[in-house]
Amino acid sequence: MNDLNDTIQTIAVYALPVLFAITLHEAAHAYAAKFFGDTTAYAQGRMSLNPLKHIDPIGTILMPILIYISSFGNFLFGYAKPVPINYGALRHPKRDMAWVALAGPAANFVMAFCWIVFSLLLAVGGVKEDFFMQMARAGVLSNLVMFAFNLLPLPPLDGGRILFSILPNKLAYKFGRIEPYGFYILLGLLMFNSYLHVLDYWMGPVMAGAEMGLHLLISPILFLLN
Numbered sequence: 334m335n336d337l338n339d340t341i342q343t344i345a346v347y348a349l350p351v352l353f354a355i356t357l358h359e360a361a362h363a364y365a366a367k368f369f370g371d372t373t374a375y376a377q378g379r380m381s382l383n384p385l386k387h388i389d390p391i392g393t394i395l396m397p398i399l400i401y402i403s404s405f406g407n408f409l410f411g412y413a414k415p416v417p418i419n420y421g422a423l424r425h426p427k428r429d430m431a432w433v434a435l436a437g438p439a440a441n442f443v444m445a446f447c448w449i450v451f452s453l454l455l456a457v458g459g460v461k462e463d464f465f466m467q468m469a470r471a472g473v474l475s476n477l478v479m480f481a482f483n484l485l486p487l488p489p490l491d492g493g494r495i496l497f498s499i500l501p502n503k504l505a506y507k508f509g510r511i512e513p514y515g516f517y518i519l520l521g522l523l524m525f526n527s528y529l530h531v532l533d534y535w536m537g538p539v540m541a542g543a544e545m546g547l548h549l550l551i552s553p554i555l556f557l558l559n
Contacts, residue, residue, distance in 0.1 A: 344398065346464065350448065350472035352384050354479050355413045357444050358437040359387040362416040365436035369429040371422040379416050389414045415489075427505070431498035434491040438483045441476040442543060448472030449551050457558065473547075481539035485532075487519060488512035 360382050363374035374380050379387070388394065392412040423429040452469035460466075484492040489512050497505045511518070526532045 346467045347471045347475060350468060350475045352388075353472070354441055354444055354475045355393065356382060356384045356387050357440040358479060358483070359413055359416050361436040361440035362418065362433060365433045366416070366418045366423070369433060370424040371419050371433075373419045373422065374416045377417060379414075387413045387416075427498055427502075431495045434494035434498070437491050438480045441480040441483070442546070445473045445476035445480070445543070446547055446550055448476065449547060450554070453551075453554060453558065477540045477543050478536070480543055481536045482532075484539060485519075485535055488515045490515070490519070 360380065363380035366373065367375045367380060381387075389412060392414075418433060420426045420430050420433075423433070448469050451472070452466060455465055455469065483490050484495070486492040486496040488494065488497065488509065493508075493512070493515065497509055500508055522529070522531050
Protein backbone atom coordinates (compact mmCIF):
# COMPACT_ATOMS: atom_id res chain seq x y z
CA MET A 334 0.00 0.00 0.00
CA ASN A 335 2.87 2.38 0.83
CA ASP A 336 4.45 1.66 -2.56
CA LEU A 337 1.19 2.53 -4.31
CA ASN A 338 0.87 5.77 -2.33
CA ASP A 339 4.48 6.68 -3.16
CA THR A 340 3.85 6.01 -6.85
CA ILE A 341 0.69 8.15 -6.87
CA GLN A 342 2.51 10.96 -5.05
CA THR A 343 5.42 10.80 -7.51
CA ILE A 344 3.03 10.96 -10.48
CA ALA A 345 1.20 13.92 -8.89
CA VAL A 346 4.47 15.80 -8.31
CA TYR A 347 5.86 15.19 -11.80
CA ALA A 348 2.65 15.42 -13.87
CA LEU A 349 2.55 19.20 -14.31
CA PRO A 350 6.31 19.76 -14.76
CA VAL A 351 6.55 16.98 -17.37
CA LEU A 352 3.47 18.29 -19.18
CA PHE A 353 4.95 21.79 -19.32
CA ALA A 354 8.34 20.42 -20.40
CA ILE A 355 6.87 18.44 -23.29
CA THR A 356 4.55 21.25 -24.41
CA LEU A 357 7.21 23.94 -24.45
CA HIS A 358 9.72 21.62 -26.13
CA GLU A 359 7.40 20.76 -29.03
CA ALA A 360 6.00 24.29 -29.37
CA ALA A 361 9.55 25.67 -29.56
CA HIS A 362 10.31 23.39 -32.51
CA ALA A 363 7.17 24.65 -34.25
CA TYR A 364 7.96 28.33 -33.59
CA ALA A 365 11.55 27.89 -34.81
CA ALA A 366 10.42 26.05 -37.95
CA LYS A 367 8.00 28.86 -38.85
CA PHE A 368 10.69 31.46 -38.16
CA PHE A 369 13.03 29.73 -40.60
CA GLY A 370 10.39 29.28 -43.30
CA ASP A 371 8.46 26.05 -42.70
CA THR A 372 4.79 26.56 -41.85
CA THR A 373 3.85 22.85 -41.69
CA ALA A 374 3.46 22.72 -37.90
CA TYR A 375 1.73 26.11 -37.86
CA ALA A 376 -0.78 24.98 -40.49
CA GLN A 377 -1.57 21.85 -38.44
CA GLY A 378 -2.15 23.87 -35.25
CA ARG A 379 0.99 22.56 -33.54
CA MET A 380 2.52 25.99 -32.95
CA SER A 381 0.63 26.11 -29.68
CA LEU A 382 1.17 26.14 -25.93
CA ASN A 383 -1.94 24.02 -25.50
CA PRO A 384 -0.68 20.68 -24.06
CA LEU A 385 -3.54 18.77 -25.73
CA LYS A 386 -1.99 19.58 -29.12
CA HIS A 387 1.20 17.70 -28.24
CA ILE A 388 0.08 14.83 -26.00
CA ASP A 389 0.10 11.32 -27.41
CA PRO A 390 -2.37 9.30 -25.26
CA ILE A 391 -0.22 6.18 -25.45
CA GLY A 392 3.31 7.60 -25.57
CA THR A 393 2.82 10.51 -23.16
CA ILE A 394 0.43 9.02 -20.60
CA LEU A 395 -0.20 5.27 -20.74
CA MET A 396 3.26 3.98 -21.64
CA PRO A 397 5.25 6.01 -19.05
CA ILE A 398 2.85 5.08 -16.22
CA LEU A 399 2.84 1.37 -17.10
CA ILE A 400 6.62 1.25 -17.52
CA TYR A 401 7.21 3.16 -14.28
CA ILE A 402 4.90 0.87 -12.28
CA SER A 403 6.09 -2.38 -13.86
CA SER A 404 9.75 -1.48 -13.33
CA PHE A 405 9.08 -0.44 -9.70
CA GLY A 406 10.19 3.12 -10.47
CA ASN A 407 13.53 2.12 -12.02
CA PHE A 408 12.72 2.81 -15.66
CA LEU A 409 10.71 5.49 -17.42
CA PHE A 410 10.20 6.17 -21.10
CA GLY A 411 7.65 8.08 -23.09
CA TYR A 412 7.22 10.48 -25.99
CA ALA A 413 5.04 13.29 -27.28
CA LYS A 414 3.61 13.68 -30.76
CA PRO A 415 6.55 14.89 -32.87
CA VAL A 416 6.04 18.28 -34.46
CA PRO A 417 5.80 17.82 -38.26
CA ILE A 418 8.66 19.65 -39.94
CA ASN A 419 9.37 19.83 -43.67
CA TYR A 420 13.10 20.52 -43.63
CA GLY A 421 13.03 21.10 -47.39
CA ALA A 422 10.79 24.13 -46.80
CA LEU A 423 13.37 25.84 -44.57
CA ARG A 424 15.19 28.73 -46.22
CA HIS A 425 18.55 27.00 -45.73
CA PRO A 426 17.53 23.40 -44.99
CA LYS A 427 20.79 21.89 -43.74
CA ARG A 428 21.86 24.91 -41.73
CA ASP A 429 18.45 25.85 -40.32
CA MET A 430 17.77 22.25 -39.29
CA ALA A 431 20.23 22.74 -36.41
CA TRP A 432 18.39 25.81 -35.09
CA VAL A 433 14.99 24.14 -35.32
CA ALA A 434 16.34 21.08 -33.50
CA LEU A 435 18.13 23.16 -30.86
CA ALA A 436 14.96 25.12 -30.07
CA GLY A 437 13.43 22.19 -28.14
CA PRO A 438 16.31 21.58 -25.69
CA ALA A 439 16.81 25.34 -25.35
CA ALA A 440 13.16 25.66 -24.28
CA ASN A 441 13.74 22.98 -21.62
CA PHE A 442 16.78 24.88 -20.33
CA VAL A 443 14.67 28.04 -20.02
CA MET A 444 11.90 26.11 -18.28
CA ALA A 445 14.40 24.65 -15.78
CA PHE A 446 15.48 28.21 -15.01
CA CYS A 447 11.83 29.23 -14.48
CA TRP A 448 11.30 26.36 -12.02
CA ILE A 449 14.35 27.48 -10.03
CA VAL A 450 12.94 31.00 -9.90
CA PHE A 451 9.60 29.52 -8.79
CA SER A 452 11.33 27.66 -5.93
CA LEU A 453 13.04 30.90 -4.85
CA LEU A 454 9.69 32.72 -4.87
CA LEU A 455 8.23 29.95 -2.69
CA ALA A 456 11.09 30.36 -0.23
CA VAL A 457 10.85 34.16 -0.19
CA GLY A 458 7.07 33.99 0.20
CA GLY A 459 7.40 31.64 3.15
CA VAL A 460 5.34 28.91 1.52
CA LYS A 461 5.74 25.87 3.73
CA GLU A 462 3.75 23.37 1.65
CA ASP A 463 6.40 20.80 0.68
CA PHE A 464 4.39 19.58 -2.34
CA PHE A 465 5.10 22.77 -4.30
CA MET A 466 8.81 22.68 -3.47
CA GLN A 467 8.92 19.05 -4.62
CA MET A 468 7.14 20.08 -7.81
CA ALA A 469 9.72 22.83 -8.40
CA ARG A 470 12.56 20.33 -7.95
CA ALA A 471 10.75 17.91 -10.28
CA GLY A 472 10.43 20.72 -12.81
CA VAL A 473 14.16 21.39 -12.79
CA LEU A 474 15.04 17.69 -13.01
CA SER A 475 12.46 16.89 -15.73
CA ASN A 476 13.69 19.68 -17.96
CA LEU A 477 17.36 18.90 -17.42
CA VAL A 478 16.71 15.27 -18.32
CA MET A 479 14.80 16.30 -21.46
CA PHE A 480 17.54 18.80 -22.32
CA ALA A 481 20.34 16.23 -22.09
CA PHE A 482 18.39 13.30 -23.53
CA ASN A 483 17.25 15.16 -26.63
CA LEU A 484 20.78 16.39 -27.31
CA LEU A 485 22.01 12.80 -27.61
CA PRO A 486 23.67 12.74 -31.06
CA LEU A 487 21.45 10.02 -32.46
CA PRO A 488 18.81 10.61 -35.14
CA PRO A 489 15.91 11.23 -34.93
CA LEU A 490 16.66 13.01 -31.61
CA ASP A 491 17.48 16.73 -31.72
CA GLY A 492 21.16 16.07 -31.12
CA GLY A 493 21.22 13.84 -34.20
CA ARG A 494 19.65 16.61 -36.28
CA ILE A 495 22.19 19.13 -35.00
CA LEU A 496 25.11 16.78 -35.75
CA PHE A 497 23.73 16.12 -39.24
CA SER A 498 23.53 19.87 -39.81
CA ILE A 499 27.13 20.63 -38.83
CA LEU A 500 28.80 17.63 -40.50
CA PRO A 501 30.19 18.02 -44.03
CA ASN A 502 27.64 16.93 -46.63
CA LYS A 503 29.21 13.56 -47.44
CA LEU A 504 29.52 12.54 -43.78
CA ALA A 505 26.11 14.00 -42.94
CA TYR A 506 24.24 11.87 -45.44
CA LYS A 507 26.11 8.75 -44.35
CA PHE A 508 25.19 9.58 -40.75
CA GLY A 509 21.57 10.18 -41.78
CA ARG A 510 21.26 6.54 -42.86
CA ILE A 511 21.12 5.60 -39.17
CA GLU A 512 17.77 7.36 -38.69
CA PRO A 513 15.44 4.45 -39.64
CA TYR A 514 17.10 2.41 -36.89
CA GLY A 515 17.55 5.26 -34.40
CA PHE A 516 14.44 4.54 -32.33
CA TYR A 517 15.40 0.88 -31.88
CA ILE A 518 18.99 1.78 -30.97
CA LEU A 519 17.66 4.27 -28.44
CA LEU A 520 15.22 1.76 -26.96
CA GLY A 521 18.03 -0.77 -26.60
CA LEU A 522 20.25 1.78 -24.86
CA LEU A 523 17.43 2.64 -22.45
CA MET A 524 16.63 -0.99 -21.67
CA PHE A 525 20.24 -2.04 -21.08
CA ASN A 526 21.58 1.18 -19.63
CA SER A 527 21.82 -0.34 -16.14
CA TYR A 528 24.38 -2.76 -17.58
CA LEU A 529 26.06 -0.74 -20.32
CA HIS A 530 25.85 2.77 -18.74
CA VAL A 531 26.22 4.32 -22.21
CA LEU A 532 23.51 6.89 -21.57
CA ASP A 533 24.93 7.68 -18.12
CA TYR A 534 28.22 8.75 -19.71
CA TRP A 535 26.27 11.24 -21.82
CA MET A 536 23.46 12.33 -19.51
CA GLY A 537 25.61 12.97 -16.41
CA PRO A 538 28.11 15.43 -17.92
CA VAL A 539 25.51 17.25 -20.06
CA MET A 540 23.13 17.68 -17.13
CA ALA A 541 26.01 18.80 -14.89
CA GLY A 542 27.05 21.39 -17.48
CA ALA A 543 23.48 22.64 -17.78
CA GLU A 544 23.21 22.89 -13.99
CA MET A 545 26.37 24.99 -13.89
CA GLY A 546 24.86 27.30 -16.49
CA LEU A 547 21.65 27.60 -14.47
CA HIS A 548 23.60 28.41 -11.29
CA LEU A 549 25.47 31.16 -13.13
CA LEU A 550 22.21 32.63 -14.42
CA ILE A 551 20.50 32.47 -11.04
CA SER A 552 23.45 33.85 -9.04
CA PRO A 553 22.50 37.56 -9.54
CA ILE A 554 19.01 36.82 -8.16
CA LEU A 555 20.50 34.97 -5.19
CA PHE A 556 22.84 37.89 -4.57
CA LEU A 557 19.94 40.34 -4.51
CA LEU A 558 17.92 38.11 -2.18
CA ASN A 559 20.84 37.81 0.23
